[in-house]
Amino acid sequence: MLVSLITAEDPATRDRSLAEACVSLDTEGLLQECSALDAFRRTSENLYHRVRAIFFLQAIHQFHLPEKLPTSDAGSIPFDGYENLLGRQFEEAIEVFLKVQDREGPSDGICSALSSAYHQLAFQTLANQVRKSVRTVRGNQWMFRMGHPADHPLRIRHELLEQDQHRFPILCERTPVRMDLTHSAWSDIFFLGMDFPQGARVVNVSVDLAIHGHDAEPKPPVEAYFRIVDEPVLKLTSIDLKATATITSLADVFDFAKDYLGLLKAAIIASGIIPPGIEGSGKSLAELLNRLVGPNRGIEIISSVNDIPKGSRLAVSTNLLAALISACMRATGQTQSLTGELTENERRLVLARAILGEWIGGSGGGWQDSGGVWPGIKLIEGELAGETDPEQGISRGRLMPKHKVFNHEEIPNSARQALTDSLILVHGGMAQNVGPILEMVTEKYLLRSSEEWEARQEALELLDQIVTALASGNIRELGRLTTENFRGPLQTIIPWATNHFTETLIDRVSKKFGEDFWGFWMLGGMSGGGMGFIVEPSRKQEALNIIHAIMIQTKRELENALPFAMDPVVYDFAINPHGTFGQIHHGDEALLPPPYYHLALADTLRTPPEKLSPTTRAELDQFARACRTKSIFSSSVESLFETLIPHTDDDANGDNSLSKLLAKNGFDQRQHEQIRKDLFEGRIGLAQNRLPPTTLIKDVSPADITDFTRSDSTKDLVVGEQALANGEVGIITLAAGAGSRWTQGAGVCKALHPFARLRGRHRTFIETHLGKSRKRGLEAGSTIPHVFTTSYLTHQPTRQFLDNVEDYHYPGSLHLSQGRSVGLRMIPTVSDLRFAWEEMPQQVLDEQQQKMRDSVRSSLLNWAQSTGESNDYTDNLPLQCLHPVGHFYEVPNLLLNGTLADLLTDRPQLKTLMLHNIDTLGADVDPALLGHHLASKTGLTFEVITRRLEDRGGGLASIEGRPRLLEGLAMPREEDEFILSYYNSMTTWIDIDKLLGLFGLTRDDILARDERKILAGIRKVASTLPTYITLKEVKKRWGHGQEDVFPVTQFEKLWGDLTTLSGIDSKFIIVPRSRGQQLKDPSQLDAWLRDGSADHIESLCEW
Amino acid sequence: MKIKKAVITAAGPTQQHLPLQTLVSPNGTTKTVVAFILDEIFASGIESAAIVIAPGTEKAFSSAVANHLDKVVFIEQSAPQGYGHAILCARDFTANDPFLVMMGDHLYLSFAKESCVRQLLNFASQANGPVSAVQPTHESKLPFYGTVAGSPVRGIQGLYEVSDIIEKPTPTIAEQELIVPGLRSGSYLCFFGIHVLTAPVMEYLDQAFTKKGDLPLTPSLAAAAKSEKYLACEIEGLRFNIEESYGLLRAQLGMALSGEGRDEVMGYIIELIATTRS
The missing domain is CATH 3.90.550.10 (Spore Coat Polysaccharide Biosynthesis Protein SpsA; Chain A)
Known part of the structure; x- marks a missing residue:
């Protein structure tokens, strides 16, 4: 019976909830259904049929069977099955657990084991399919075939190799971040888009940002810089993370957790500069760079995020990855133009590469997250897989969504301005792991839990209404709708989308502004981080400061109860009309942001002048000149001095000292x-x-x-x-x-x-x-x-x-x-770390995450050794x-x-x-x-x-x-x-x-x-x-x-x-x-x- | 379409002297590169050829063309303005006729009974528009060649109808736009260096010529592909670009190993390997 819920062509049957179908079944009936489902999932060719059957099995063992069993029947959980689970051998684990269930009958314990095994198998199956699809996107495939530097088919564009007085030009990519105007009801999870493309829809706005009261005016918050250097290395710098590294081996490019530069490395790989296929080849980085850039030349890449913290729900890291990838693709001729906007086809390719980069880096964004690559306001929708798509026959939808950018007739300037005049964009300061929420959403979707399914339909209807309200410039209505979305469908699907902090904020803002508070807007994932408050335009300036004060006060009250990563901030924002945008700077204008020099020149200044290369000397000259002539460099000398001379901790003797x-x-x-x-x-x-x-x-x-x-x-x-x-x-x-x-x-x-x-x-x-x-x-x-x-x-x-x-x-x-x-x-001690990580059973992670973990652990072993085993741990807040x-x-x-x-x-x-x-x-x-x-x-x-x-x-x-x-x-x-x-x-x-x-x-x-x-x-x-x-x-x-x-x-x-x-x-x-x-x-x-x-x-x- | 004329470009800054280099042919005779090319085209039925040369090089070329001087005209390209411009210089010579285009620094060795040029002309004789010789080429070589997108012509092995051409594409673009059904993954149809072009292509070149900057050939070919039936045919043979590092040596080895001197040359190679040290 339950198999028919999966295979039915008729949506009414296919979308029936599992819970409803299980109500009338007794223990024996449920076990029979489980047998049928298990047999079905082993033979079905269709990915989503298979996955849905596995989720059914998980839910039955987690919820429906245990409630029908006597509560004190413990039952045994075999250790070898558990070991299989840790080793990600889910099929084997299921075999072991099913044998015990056949032999000893169902029990609460074995149900929990089977539920866990099916759960992990389902997500492994889905993740494998996304990865396979990412690799098979046209434009990405060749990177997995290239295994030798001599075969490298890319070349750096000649414009970037032309020196001016020993200075190479600098390619700069500036990218806005994206706001999700409708909250997509998490329909931008790849698994949903690929099974239910018609339900995967978001309205997404590219925005420039400034911290209110701190920055002059909004600008694209994400920047990537690319230039050639005169040694065969990769130089990577993250300005905001204050991290810099000079990489001389291919193995280090693939070592993501060695430093804070994993995102830059992922971009270098996903853009094809160091294609993923060459990992583990044992070849030399210099040989590859020789082919790509020329003899004794290398590449420097710099990333910068202007004052946006983690957890902003603005997809900062995905858009930074996209900016880095765009710059690398422009530099290697994979885009038509070295500068300016990208073509639609190129944007799609950057999206595909960003998805690939996130997979390589072991992280995962939603499919709308590279929205900053596109300009303005756009509707992003899932798309049915066509005959020539690699997804054909595997999933109903394609991996890659389609983007429709609204023109100025569809959403006039006046409406865009009205949105800007009313919306207050904030970061509440909470940083939370949204991973479990995304899993919950996927599971509920595939189980078609009735309330959540209806909520999803409701969210889709709200999206159309939100677009209509936006197009007509009716921001009051927009605020009403985004609030309705937050209160209704979003919390029906995931009650944890809200929290006490958010509710307190809404309550206080509502009390303060009364009728002039037009609505709350949840940006994505979970609330508490990036959020929006919509107010009557004449009160916006006042509200910017009041809402900031309310957030700070509420945070102070709750900071011992909820995990805050930082103090709340309010942003000024502007809709970005270009999407990602490239510029090239030559000669005296080829300057990087001042903080780059504070980081990078500290070592240079410690080097005797005779050992500096002509390029480095030219850079020092240029920096010195900029300090004299450019206002943004006016405090650079002091900052550089601070970097050179470490300062002492003023708090060491305070009341809260350790x-x-x-x-x-x-x-x-x-x-x-x-x-x-x-x-x-x-x-x-x-x-x-x-x-x-x-x-x-x-x-x-x-x-x-x-x-x-x-x-x-x-x-x-x-x-x-x-x-x-x-x-x-x-x-x-x-x-x-x-x-x-x-x-x-x-x-x-x-x-x-x-x-x-x-x-x-x-x-x-x-x-x-x-x-x-x-x-x-x-x-x-x-x-x-x-x-x-x-x-x-x-x-x-x-x-x-x-x-x-x-x-x-x-x-x-x-x-x-x-x-x-x-x-x-x-x-x-190193021996305890090794015991914990090597002797005790470990959960094997999926391929890329496992690599990340191994790399992190290797760094931590070094940290323990270099800091001193069994020494006091004092390098943190005293508490x-x-x-x-x-x-x-x-x-x-x-x-x-x-x-x-x-x-x-x-x-x-x-x-x-x-x-x-x-x-x-x-x-x-x-x-x-x-x-x-x-x-x-x-x-x-x-x-x-x-x-x-x-x-x-x-x-x-x-x-x-x-x-x-x-x-x-x-x-x-x-x-x-x-x-x-x-x-x-x-x-x-x-x-x-x-x-x-x-x-x-x-x-x-x-x-x-x-x-x-x-x-x-x-x-x-x-x-x-x-x-x-x-x-x-x-x-x-x-x-x-x-x-x-x-x-x-x-x-x-x-x-x-x-x-x-x-x-x-x-x-x-x-x-x-x-x-x-x-x-x-x-x-x-x-x-x-x-x-x-x-x-x-x-x-x-x-x- | 009967092809009677050929245009050979030899005016590029690095090309001026290469066609004058001598090589030993598979049957043991020694001749210049340009003589090799002319031998092959006249043996394939071409009746007259124009060699586009740099100013001041006619004397050297005249002595290098050996006994073909009566069928050859020299056209000077006053300044190096790109491959397309070199061909455009021969417009008066080609008039409204279709013509064969070859490069003065490329040599070809056929694997078939017929020469590479003859293979192309055979296909062209059945066509009414431009035809380019192509070869399936690994993606790592894409930075060197113009690459075509096309679909196989039903019933004729190795013949394709061209829908687009991109000069030196990245594999990223190639994978999206230049995949040809039937080729192995990672392989694309890249130009072999020999084309049969028609009067409309000359017209496109003329329209694109601005006197400023180089005039490449590929955009005019791409324009032709959009407006008339443009074919590409696979050639069974090897090309040698003698401009590359060791290009002349490779061409010589190719010739020698496919002719009478094979054993002798292999002996030399083995002896060299045995006695030299890196």
Whole structure:
């Protein structure tokens, strides 16, 4: 039945949603459909039939089958299948998982494994097809055939070789960026354009930009320069990234992550100067340049982006790539004209090359992103594959879209001016990874999820209306439509398109301008970065400053909760009438932007004059002359001087200096030095985290664990309700971490992240947890004391945030328990880096991304060696150099910092604490569970859930007959984790007295706040727990929103290891997945919303 | 279309002396490059030839044409203004007749029974418009040649109807505009250096001539391709551009290895390889 949804000619059947078709099917029926779909996808010739079948299989295993299975049936996930997944052998992985499913029957675990394998297979299939299509575009093919310098068919145009007093001319390409006027509903994803060309439509405007209040007037923000040099090398400079390199070997051209010049290298390759076919040939760069440019000649390429940060949603990097490619193509005669605008055919070729360049560089833009190459306002549409296209028979649409540039009759000048007069273009300062969103969109499209499918049709209708409004100059209507698009179809397709920051901005701008605020305009990807506000024209000048102030204020309020890469900015803009445009400069006019000379001449000035080539001397003369005569060079001498003499850091002794922070947060220098010594001498490290290989790891038996999903809980419920009513229970939410996975090391407080809309508005993790406690308290006729643990990184922001929201009006007592210990991150040892990257199983990436990763890792190994293994990591913001020392310490901190004493003073009857992670959203004080814990008279009751593929990092194991939690770090072998059926949710019910007993303490000691005794007790227990060494990724921000990620070493002691101690008894209980599931990564959110988890959480809360 | 006239260009700055170089022919006789060319064209049925030369070189050329002097006229190109202009200089000579065009610094070695010129004239005899000799050529050689786009003429192996011509295209342009069905990927139909042209081509050249700058031949051929039936035929043979580095040596080796001196020359080569060091 489901296969017919894919093959049907009739759109009504073909566009039916999978969810609707699965409703009536039981487990057996779904399994039969899966068999049919799997057989179909193996034999179908049509790419999109195949891919759609694979997405169906993924969705069935992710959503439809698990909900029909008993919740506590764990099922096993075979390690060899997992290894296949890591190795990108998805077909093999599917075979392994299907065999297990046939043998053992369907289970939650195997469904998660199959779902993951099908998901990755689908995207691999689609990506392979895009790549194949990129290679087969006419004009690109020859570059993959050329493998020897002697065969190089390009030659530099003679105009660029003609010297004037030892100065070569400079070719300059200036390119606007593009704004997506309609937001395309992500229809510019290649996969969509190729399957649904009639639905892939965007209106895209080429714009020049200036930072409001900073630059004089808008100009094309992207520039590329090309010139010949008198040595056989490639000289590359990125002015905005302040990076420059002289490349002497072909291998270095293909090493993208070696420096910050990957985009320039991708352009050189995609333009055919160094064709991709020559990679790995072992030939000499000089030989190739000899053929291309002439003996002892080379090429210099310079890129410049004028003050536009990353994440602007203006496709800056794609347009820069296109500018670089255009310049290189002009220089090598691949365009008719060396200067001026490009012809339509040439623009299309630049587009094809930019797509190729993005693939080579391991990045990926949308198909409209090279829009800046074209002039003015244009409609970009998908196109059906014709008979001569390489896509014919494979996909309905072509890889390359068609561009229709609106002329001045279709969109008159007055309408263009009206748009300029009303639109305020901004960058909100957030930089987010849109990759997961693009995957979600593709998946939803292929599954034809009904709401999203209807929204897509609606977005298409809105596009026509937006064009009509624009053509008639009715900007008020345009604003209404772009807002409708944002509120309606875009958020129906991707609820995560908006966020709390954007909503706050819209709300504040709307309140400030009332009727004069005509609309909000989302530029693309996700909001929070590039956005537009449309206002009544007479108020635009005023609005430019007001909106800037609102953005800055809102950012200040939320910068600890959301990842901002920079302060918000407002742009002035103008519609660019040329598209990409080339100019050539000769003689005295052949000058590069001043910052180029500050970068490039520093080395030249250190070289003795007699060793300088005539060309370099001529350049120095020219620069000196420009400094005297040209105003833009007026401050160049000072800037050059600054580059030559490094300046000292003024902040080194401020209040937030690293040394003061360390002192303030209880840094233990002695312990730190011991760890450094042990690390350096190899006594501790990633390899040493592991238990001895002889350790026998087994799965627990039913006797070791209670299945709470099946047991009768009536008695427990009564006991629990009574305890709640008596006020005997409190909650500890672990919120000290920065959520490094959640924000990829951005260093914000995860607890404060307004992660999703619940009951109509964005809620933070803290608000959600308080919502549950509020509801349980109300039901019990009592209140529940709630403690959030914090750290050096999260304490102050959390305090301030809770003050601002007045503790969310929580009726019970609310405490912050501040961390009392901190570590200083260290440079990793090479052996730990190698262990992490070579010994531990690694996810193989696709070909180009893998190359990028290998190159990055090689650079990081060099960085670790040259910076000094195990040295302190101090080259970042001080807060980014500290680390929390593991969640074990969070409960002892309660004892040390007086929080437990406060709780006990307030509620002497307090007997039980429920401890849980900030991201375990389903955890609440369930009276039945509480009752079960109380009835069992156990010191610690740990909640576990059945394991899914993504639940990595340890689990419940039986070691020498004793059940205990085993951290992933400590597994003797990777495969041991796959023996374990249950995953630790971290939620723990704690008997306060028994825990104090473990530390050798009593309530009286706590109430007496006897710090010395408490500290001694903690040290004693801590010494019996293992110290784990971990590698964490930390972001270092620089430039305009640029970020580097470094691996750093830190140590931690973990809560789960209490289960190994004899001083306290531990029990384990299986709880439903909805209770124990953790939200670790924003990419989980969409499935969390779709599989009913969000509704479940909402039902647990009272706001 | 009967072809009786030929135009040989030899006036380019680097061409002036090359046609006067001597080579040993496959049958062992020694003669000048220009004599080779004239031997081939007159043997193919051409009745008279005009050699376009630089001013002051007529005497040297007269002595080099050997026994063909009575069938040859010399036309001076007063200044080097491009290949197209050199041909245009012979307009009075060609009048309204179709004519063969060859370059004075190129030699040809046929793989077929008939010479390269004869092969072209055979095709041209069946045509009513320009015909250019072409060869499938690897894309790495595109920077050296005019390249044609066309479609095979049904039923005649090696004959194409030309739709466009681009001089020294990049492979990027070639891949988009010059792909010819039936050729291997990365191969294009490039000019072989011999053409049969017609009076309208002279007309296009005349129209394009501005007295300023060079007058190339290719744009006028491209114009002809748009207005009349223009054919290209594959030639079974080798071309030697004696202007290139070692061009004369390669031409000599080609001649020698395809004639009586083959064994002797191979012996020399092997001896040289064995005794010389790089």
